[in-house]
Amino acid sequence: MLNFLSYQPINQYQSTIRKINQSYYVIKKYSNEQLKQQTEKLKLDIKDHNTNLDETLIEAFATVKAAIFRAINITLFDVQLLGGLILHKNNIAEMKTGEGKTLVALLPAYFNALYMKGVHIITVNNYLAERDAKLATTIFNYLGITVGTITEKTHYQNRKQEYWKNITYITNSELGFDYLRDNMAINQSDIMQRNLYYAIVDEVDSILIDEARTPLIISGETTISNNLYEKSKETSYKLINTIHYQVDEKARNITLTEEGVSICEKILNIENLYNLNSPWLKYIINSLKAKELFFKNKDYIVKDNKIIIVDEFTGRVMEGRRWSDGLHQSIEAKENVQIEKENKTLASITYQNLFLLYTKLCGMTGTAKTEENEFLNIYKMNVIEIPTNEKCIRKDLADLVYQSEYTKWQAIASECLDMHKIGRPTLIGTTSIEKSELLANMLDELSISYNLLNAKPENNNKEAKIISEAGKKYKITISTNMAGRGTDIILGGSEKKMTEEAIQHYIINSINNNVKNKKNTEVKQILNITEIQVLDQFINQSIKNHQNLSEITKNIYDAEYNDNLYQIYQKLKNTYKKICDQEKKDIIKLGGLYVIGTERHESRRIDNQLRGRAGRQGDKGTSRFFLSLQDNLFRIFGGNNIKKLMTNLQIDDNTAIESVILSKSLSNAQKKVEAYFYDIRKQLFEYDEVINNQRKAIYKERKSILNSSFTKDCILEYGEYTIKEMLKSYDKNRKNTLILEQILQLLNIGQYVNIAFLKDTKIKDLEQILYQQFRISYDLKETYLEQLRPGLIRQLEKYYLLQQIDKAWQEHIEKMNLLKEYIGWRSYGQQEPLIEYKNEGFHLFINMTTYIRQTVIYLIMRSRLIIDITNQ
């Protein structure tokens, strides 16, 4: 039994876990048929309240545990059951790398799927969504639960069907974009998602913290002259840092000095740079940002004459993503590549607000504890640390700090040489492509072979393979940030991967008739003659049937239906297992995987992710960070204390110091940075909340219109509301009959009503008269249109309503964006900017809703459509 009694919040789950295991031993003996029947039984239990919910939960978890064992022959550990319970309680389960989170998610996913409202398991990339969904399908086949997958590649026509499966694996960005697209749908049948009910977010810190600052945006093109970018670029290069502008590296922001403002005005020949109607300020700031804060091969790469963003955290390229508000264009201008048209935001949402739309939300990751306040304050989720199944015995050695970056990299290269000599697998985490290549060059000079995993596109496809090999003897792996890379590193390598690779090579060589290849000899050494004949026969037949490599390989892996083939696959796998096991033993003697960090990240969490690659499932392992005083963290956040400390210690250039005090100051610097970024995210969240509430209101209205089959009520309501609003203004100054005329004109009823008569009527009566006139006039219009084509009026209503809401909302988003920027640029100190933003945002919103009602009424009252109809 597990020793997690000492974990306070966890004690309460002890007896539940015991009961799950008891139930598991019963269910494990069920026939396949009985096991499958569990799902219907549990659904009924929930629906009819047959048992109390806790008991159903216990039985559901036990059922999944049994299905997992049956499908893949793995018995869930108690810590995994615990993780599942924490997820079910809408919290974050912090479980270290390699603890088997993929399977943990299946437990609460199954239980919550029994409610038939949809369960989403959200992953950071396509690869993980596909991989995990495949595994889940194998397991849930035993329980009659359907599993869907949605990645970038999933066609829009198929998405709805995938969303309606019991459990859907989906990437965070597809989920967000589909949500936005659904809220722009013109037909009810185009809506893909159900109401967002229960989500399990994998790598929850990557999604809710690292990505929280980047909103998802759906955009359309606008036309802005390229000249603006070019001219701003030229101007930015005439300005001098610290004299004309200040760079705030921390906030990644630029502010112009007074001198800067006046020189810009002179160059651009304008009177006031801060005039809200002048476009220049935004472009100048963007050009300066491009010049000072965004670097090639670190923040972006240039490929095929395009600027492609490199994800700051995973180090991977993000094809198709663009920086917003013209920043991307400024960088394009800087790099002299083609400047794409600037985009106008049509819809947008941040991940923060997207995930808060779920009725139930939970998440899992290896690293969340450092950000637990944020998770609690913003998402109302507790972070609960789940003990590891085996005790973690990784040694985290003290940092080594060098005076200069150069000596640091030399020391790292020489450490790699030492490790390579003894064959100990080593993983080096770097923070940019440039640095990973710098190290690669140094290793080339020392004739050390290595694998390089960075954001360059040519490396992307090799990712899973490189990581799966990183735990083998003599492997040196250089990787830009390892966060979210999914696959875990197995000491000695993975027998499954080795088997699959050997089979693939064998097939390729059969296709090419190349029998002498080394791998073939390997396969031939393992298998006997009869087995080789069976394999050859199968491959030849498949080739004749025009199957391609991946089809043939897949058929061999999943060869349960073909006994001989299955035996062959198992035999190969068992042999490779022996090889891997032996290699693992050797590596453990050498100390296990060695992880080298080359720079402290701004957040301790990202460092922990890197360290966590070593020492999985109780394996031996070591981690150490090599740092230098020239590293960003020291430079920007370290302050003078650390520098003083180094000077006081009077160490020469080549000696590293290993000091606890230094490491502590560093951790403090990191904590400061974390707090700083948290504040930024909190601020973003507070600002975003304003537009989020507005978005909710608009989407709700839109949805009810889209789902309604009788929109006439809505039109009448809009009409009456508009009359009321306008009469209010009229009431303030009854001498001015212009408003009355406007009302009549708007409602298109001028010809039926006499202004002179209205002038002397009481407001309350006037309201009733106008309401009535509006209704009569609308009924007439309806009758007229019904004659032309039955049902047309309803279509028209819906069309105008949706069209005007969308148009007004898009304009509103633009205005809100500008408002935010301008409030930031306006003089500080007068009023709390957030309050100003809220107040002005509120007015803008009210104006927008009034505008929507008025234009819809105006358009519908004037729709005659004679021409349109005869043309059809």
Ligand code: ADP
């Ligand atoms: P994580 O996401 O927590 O890093 P994974 O879900 O990728 O871990 O699982 C790591 C490996 O451990 C996988 O190969 C998985 O099959 C294996 N695994 C998971 N649970 C168990 C278990 N209870 N017993 C044995 N192996 C397990």
